[in-house]
Amino acid sequence: xxxxxxxxxxxxxxxxxxxxxxxxxxxxxxxxxxxxxxxxxxxxxxxxxxxxxxxxxxxxxxxxxxxxxxxxxxxxxxxxxxxxxxxxxxxxxxxxxxxxxxxxxxxxxxxxxxxxxxxxxxxxxxxxxxxxxxxxxxxxxxxxxxxxxxxxxxxxxxxxxxxxxxxxxxxxxxxxxxxxxxxxxxxxxxxxxxxxxxxxxxxxxxxxxxxxxxxxxxxxxxxxxxxxxxxxxxxxxxxxxxxxxxxxxxxxxxxxxxxxxxxxxxxxxxx
Numbered sequence: 001x002x003x004x005x006x007x008x009x010x011x012x013x014x015x016x017x018x019x020x021x022x023x024x025x026x027x028x029x030x031x032x033x034x035x036x037x038x039x040x041x042x043x044x045x046x047x048x049x050x051x052x053x054x055x056x057x058x059x060x061x062x063x064x065x066x067x068x069x070x071x072x073x074x075x076x077x078x079x080x081x082x083x084x085x086x087x088x089x090x091x092x093x094x095x096x097x098x099x100x101x102x103x104x105x106x107x108x109x110x111x112x113x114x115x116x117x118x119x120x121x122x123x124x125x126x127x128x129x130x131x132x133x134x135x136x137x138x139x140x141x142x143x144x145x146x147x148x149x150x151x152x153x154x155x156x157x158x159x160x161x162x163x164x165x166x167x168x169x170x171x172x173x174x175x176x177x178x179x180x181x182x183x184x185x186x187x188x189x190x191x192x193x194x195x196x197x198x199x200x201x202x203x204x205x206x207x208x209x210x211x212x213x214x215x216x217x218x219x220x221x222x223x224x225x226x227x228x229x230x231x232x233x234x235x236x237x238x239x240x241x242x243x244x245x246x247x248x249x250x251x252x253x254x255x256x257x258x259x260x261x262x263x264x265x266x267x268x269x270x271x
Contacts, residue, residue, distance in 0.1 A: 008044060012227035013220045020212050020240060021134075021257065022048050025101070028207065028259040030054075030130045032098020038121050039087045039106035042068035046080055049132070050099040056080045057097075059087055088116040094123045101132040105255070107190055108136050114188050118198065125262040131204070133258045135190040139179045140254030143215040143243075145172040151225035154216075158232035162239055169215055169243060176252050177218055192250040195258055203263035211244035211253035 008018035025048035035050025037043070040058035042065045050056055058080050060066050066082040085091045087106065102121045107114040118133075125131050145168050146154055157165060192209055200206065216223050216236060226232045243249060250256050 011220070012224045013217070015227065016213055016217065016223055016236070016240070017255075018044075019237065021045060021103070023237065023241070024208075024210065024257045024259070025049060025132065028099075028130050028132055030099040032126060032129060034097045034126075035099035036092075036097045036101070036124060038090070038100060038102045038124070039104065039117075041065045041104060043080060043082075045101070045103055049101040054099065057083060057092075059083050059085055059090060061086055088113050088120050090120050090124060092124055095126045095129075097124050098126050098129040099132070100125045100129065103132070103134045105134050105136040107133070108188050111188055114190065115198075122199070122202075122204075122262070127262055127264050129262045130207070131199075131260045131262060133195065133260070135192070135195065135256050135258070136254055137189055137191045137250060137256060138176070138252035138254060140177040140218055141174040141214055141249070141252045142177065142218045143169045143172070144175050145169050146216055146222060147175065147219055149222075151222045154219075154222040155225045155229050155232050158226055158235045158239070159229065160235070162235050162242065165235070166239055166242055169239065170246075174214060174249070174252075177254070192247070192256060192258070199260050203265070205261045205263075207259040207261055209245065209247075209250060209256060209258050210241055211249040212255040212257060213240050214244050214249045214253060215240055217254070 008014045025045060029051045031051050033055055035054040036057040036059060037046040037049045038059050040046050040060045043058050046056055046058045058066060063084050066084060100121050107117050110117045122131060149157065196206065226236050
């Protein structure tokens with residue numbers, strides 16, 4: 001459990017992955033009184049789900065995850081109701097939560113139960129509420145342009161205006177990372193078109209889709225060089241988000257974040 005919790009702690013690369021997720025959750029915080037982190041694990045991102053005044057709930061099958069002591073950059077997550085339960089059969093009435101998050105590619109790890117998990121999370125979302133998802137369509141990729149520059153040059157470059165750097169990155173394109181495992185086992189890879197078809201035909205509206213760190217995400221030495229420069233780091237976050245919103249980056253991404261708004265009528269929710 002400690003290893004899982006520290007997955008976003010301790011290195012500049014992990015900082016990048018964590019902060020991009022936190023920024024995404026902040027952009028889609030919603031305004032309702034209740035929020036839930038479905039399949040929360042050790043509550044890494046629970047305090048970022050929903051608005052500042054939301055009553056937050058963490059739902060997970062693992063008691064150890066729910067009770068794991070929180071340290072590091074996330075600190076004290078505040079008042080959160082921790083509920084042990086099966087996310088495919090959540091112990092809550094439909095439509096109760098204005099913000100529902102299913103992060104960590106939980107629907108992929110659910111394997112054959114992924115559709116049931118998505119159904120359950122969607123049914124929990126209040127009319128007009130937000131559903132926030134994370135999927136893992138591919139092995140990841142990185143910018144060819146940034147990969148051929150020395151780390152110190154990447155740091156200097158990223159101090160330049162974002163509008164000057166982004167065209168260079170996109171002009172040279174991206175290199176696909178190799179697959180880490182040949183046999184995915186029961187793991188299921190959801191794609192952005194698959195999620196879109198699943199939700200849009202039921203009346204849901206897409207708010208944002210963004211690949212996580214497609215430019216520097218796998219270039220650890222260059223991320224480390226940028227981390228200590230506040231201006232370059234801020235520009236890197238902007239560039240990663242801007243590049244990550246392009247549909248061509250979603251296919252090979254190791255992680256994609258999606259925000260959807262539920263239809264106003266409960267008759268259009270998933271069943």
